[in-house]
Amino acid sequence: MMSKNLESTSMRDLLCASLGESDVGRQVSVCGWVAKRREHGEHLAFLDVRDHSGIIQAVVDGSVDVRSEYVVRVSGTVTRRPEGTVNDKLATGSVELTDCVVEVLASAEPPPFQLDDRVDIDEQVRLKYRYLDLRRDHMQRNLRLRAVVNGALRRAMDAQGFCEVETPLLWAPTPEGSREFVVPSRLQPGEFYVLPQSPQIAKQLLMVGGFDRYYQIARCMRDEDLRADRQFEFSQLDIEASFVDQDDVLGFVSVAVLDAAEAATGVRPEEIPSMTWAEALDRYGTDKPDLRFEMLLHDLSDVFAATEVKAFSAPTVKALRVSGGASFSRARLDELTDYAKGLGAKGLAWFRITDEGLDSPLAKFLNETERAAIASVDGAQVGDIVFCVADEYTGACHVLGAVRSALGSPPVGEGPHRYVWVTEFPLFEGVDENGNLQAAHHPFTMPHPDDMDLIDTDPLKVRSRAYDLVLNGWELGSGSVRIHRADIQSRVFRALGISEEEAESRFGFLLGAFKYGAPPHAGFAFGIDRLVAIFAGEENIREVIAYPKTQSGADLMTGAPKSVAPKVMRELRITVAPKGS
RNA sequence: GGACCUGUGGUGCAGCUCGGAGUGCACGCCGCCCUGUCAAGGCGGAGGUCGCGGGUUCAAAUCCCGUCAGGUCCGCCA
Numbered sequence: 001m002m003s004k005n006l007e008s009t010s011m012r013d014l015l016c017a018s019l020g021e022s023d024v025g026r027q028v029s030v031c032g033w034v035a036k037r038r039e040h041g042e043h044l045a046f047l048d049v050r051d052h053s054g055i056i057q058a059v060v061d062g063s064v065d066v067r068s069e070y071v072v073r074v075s076g077t078v079t080r081r082p083e084g085t086v087n088d089k090l091a092t093g094s095v096e097l098t099d100c101v102v103e104v105l106a107s108a109e110p111p112p113f114q115l116d117d118r119v120d121i122d123e124q125v126r127l128k129y130r131y132l133d134l135r136r137d138h139m140q141r142n143l144r145l146r147a148v149v150n151g152a153l154r155r156a157m158d159a160q161g162f163c164e165v166e167t168p169l170l171w172a173p174t175p176e177g178s179r180e181f182v183v184p185s186r187l188q189p190g191e192f193y194v195l196p197q198s199p200q201i202a203k204q205l206l207m208v209g210g211f212d213r214y215y216q217i218a219r220c221m222r223d224e225d226l227r228a229d230r231q232f233e234f235s236q237l238d239i240e241a242s243f244v245d246q247d248d249v250l251g252f253v254s255v256a257v258l259d260a261a262e263a264a265t266g267v268r269p270e271e272i273p274s275m276t277w278a279e280a281l282d283r284y285g286t287d288k289p290d291l292r293f294e295m296l297l298h299d300l301s302d303v304f305a306a307t308e309v310k311a312f313s314a315p316t317v318k319a320l321r322v323s324g325g326a327s328f329s330r331a332r333l334d335e336l337t338d339y340a341k342g343l344g345a346k347g348l349a350w351f352r353i354t355d356e357g358l359d360s361p362l363a364k365f366l367n368e369t370e371r372a373a374i375a376s377v378d379g380a381q382v383g384d385i386v387f388c389v390a391d392e393y394t395g396a397c398h399v400l401g402a403v404r405s406a407l408g409s410p411p412v413g414e415g416p417h418r419y420v421w422v423t424e425f426p427l428f429e430g431v432d433e434n435g436n437l438q439a440a441h442h443p444f445t446m447p448h449p450d451d452m453d454l455i456d457t458d459p460l461k462v463r464s465r466a467y468d469l470v471l472n473g474w475e476l477g478s479g480s481v482r483i484h485r486a487d488i489q490s491r492v493f494r495a496l497g498i499s500e501e502e503a504e505s506r507f508g509f510l511l512g513a514f515k516y517g518a519p520p521h522a523g524f525a526f527g528i529d530r531l532v533a534i535f536a537g538e539e540n541i542r543e544v545i546a547y548p549k550t551q552s553g554a555d556l557m558t559g560a561p562k563s564v565a566p567k568v569m570r571e572l573r574i575t576v577a578p579k580g581s
Numbered sequence: 582g583g584a585c586c587u588g589u590g591g592u593g594c595a596g597c598u599c600g601g602a603g604u605g606c607a608c609g610c611c612g613c614c615c616u617g618u619c620a621a622g623g624c625g626g627a628g629g630u631c632g633c634g635g636g637u638u639c640a641a642a643u644c645c646c647g648u649c650a651g652g653u654c655c656g657c658c659a
Binding site: 036038039040041042043044045046048055057059061067068081082084085087089090093110111112113114116118119120121122123124125127178179197200222224225227228230342343438439440441442443540550551552554556 | 584587588591592593594607608609610614615616617618619620621622650651652653654655656657658659
C-alpha cells in the first residue's frame, strides 16, 4: 500500500481504495471515474468511483446526472456501512462515502468496450483504444508491476556500484546481425543513422573509457518479424563491467534478477543454477531449457548403432518418455509427427508401452535388444509412450526437445519460476553462403581458454565464454566475456573469414579504441519485457507494454507507420519506389 | 517468404458441416419505474453493408476464389 502523502493533491485527499474503517468519520474528497451508477428512484443513488487503486462506493441522496466513465470529484463523509450491506467482494466494502457532493470534472461518452475485467476484449479493439484499455485493472497491474521491476533492477545495480550511462539512439549502421531501423539524415541527405539493436559497441567503449561498471535500462530496436515474445522495441537491462570474469557477471546479474523477482513476487528465488550448453542440448534438446518439468531426452544411439531398421539408421537416436502418453489418439500422434517434420525431422517414431509390449507401426521391425531398450527408456511403464527421433545429433536433440516442450510445458502463469544459466555456448555455429564460419553470439566473444588451440583446427568444437539466462524456457538474455586482446581477436576474425580491411571498415572504431588500452571486460543484457511478462503470468509481452505494435508492425491507435509530408521527403531527398519494383 | 486460426449491432458469443427472409443469447446503450444496491432489479426501445471484392446458385453470414485486418507458429531475431 502506498503512503498516503503521495495520494493527496489539491483536488483529492487520498485514493479510493485506501479508504477503510480507520477513516470512519473523516470528511474526504476522492477523484476518479464512474465505474457504475445504480439509481433507486429519485431519492437514492450509488456511485462506484474508481481510480487506479480500486473502487469506493459513494451514496448520493437523490438522483445524480453522471454516466459510466464520467470523471468526478466526490466529497463526502467516510461512514461504516449499515448492518447487512457490507460487500466482501470489495476491498473497501465495509465503508462508503455518504452525504456526497459530486462534481463532474469531465463527461464521457460510453466506452467502446466495458472496462471491467469480466470479458476478454478482442486485442484489435483494445489496441485501438489503448488509453481506455490502460484504465482497466489488468493493465494497471501489469504496468505498475513493470515499474516495480525496473525500480528493483536500478537499485540492485546502483547498490553493486554500477553507473547508469545513457547511450545514443542515433547510431551508425553496422552491416551485421539483425535488421536495423534506418533514420535518414536531414543535414546530410543520403546518409543514415540506425536505431541500435543494442548498445553493444557503445558499452564496450565505455569500458575503454574507464566506466568499469556500467548499466542502463536501454531501449533497443530490431526490424525483425514480431511474435508473442518479440516487439520492434524492447527494453533490456544492459550491463558491462571491467576487470571481471564470467562468474563476476553472473553474480551481478543474479543479484539484479533475484531482487527484481523478490520485488515482483514477494518471494526470493533460490540461487540460480547453471548447466553447460552441451548439457542443455543433450538433456533438454534446447539451449533454453524449461526446468519446471522433467521429461529428459535419452540417448539410444548405441543401441541402434548397427540397426537394420532404416528409420533408425542415423548417427543419433534420441528418445523421450511421456508419462501416460499411451492414451494419445492416432490423430494426436499424427499431429505431433507433422510438427516434428515441420521442424526438419524425417519422422517421429512412437511406441505405446502396453501389457503386450510395444504398440507401434515400427515395433515389428525392431530386434529384441532394440525393443527392450525402448521399453525401458527413462523407467518407462505400461501406459507411457516413447518418442524417438533419429537424425544427426543436433537435429535429433532439437526436434525431440521441441516435442518435449509442446507436450510438457505448462502455461506461463503456472508452476515455479525456474531460472538457469546456460554457459559455454559454442563460439561458432554453421557456415554462411560463402562457406565462412558464423559467430554464434558476436565476433567479440572470448573463446573458452581450454579451446584456444581448436580455433584453427576444429572451430565448431570451440566453446566460448558466452552465457544465457533462461527462465521457464524463455531466453531472458545473453552475454559474454569480450575479447580485449588484439591477437585473439585476429584469430577469431580469421576463422570467421573477416579480412583485416573488412574488420577495419566494420568495427574500426571499436578496434581502434582497443589499441589505447582495453581492460578485460564482460557483460550481459536481458529483456525486461519477457521478465515482467512471466512475473505477470502473461503469454504475450504486449500485455506488459503500454503501446505495443501488432504483428504487422502497426500501431492501431496512432495508425503508424504512415507516410510523411512531401515537404519532409524533399528535404530528406527521399523518393519511394513504386510497389513491386 | 510460408503454414494455420479468427473476422456476425458498441462488446462477448451462437448460427456456418448440411445454402432458404439479419435469426438467437448475454453485456452495454437510450427511455420510464424503483429509498440499500454493489455483475442491482422491473418494463419498454434503438442499434447490422454478417471485414471487403468477385464467383457458383432461383437463393450466400453459410459453398468457392481473391483481398484486407488481427492472432499463433516456421523462416528470421550476430
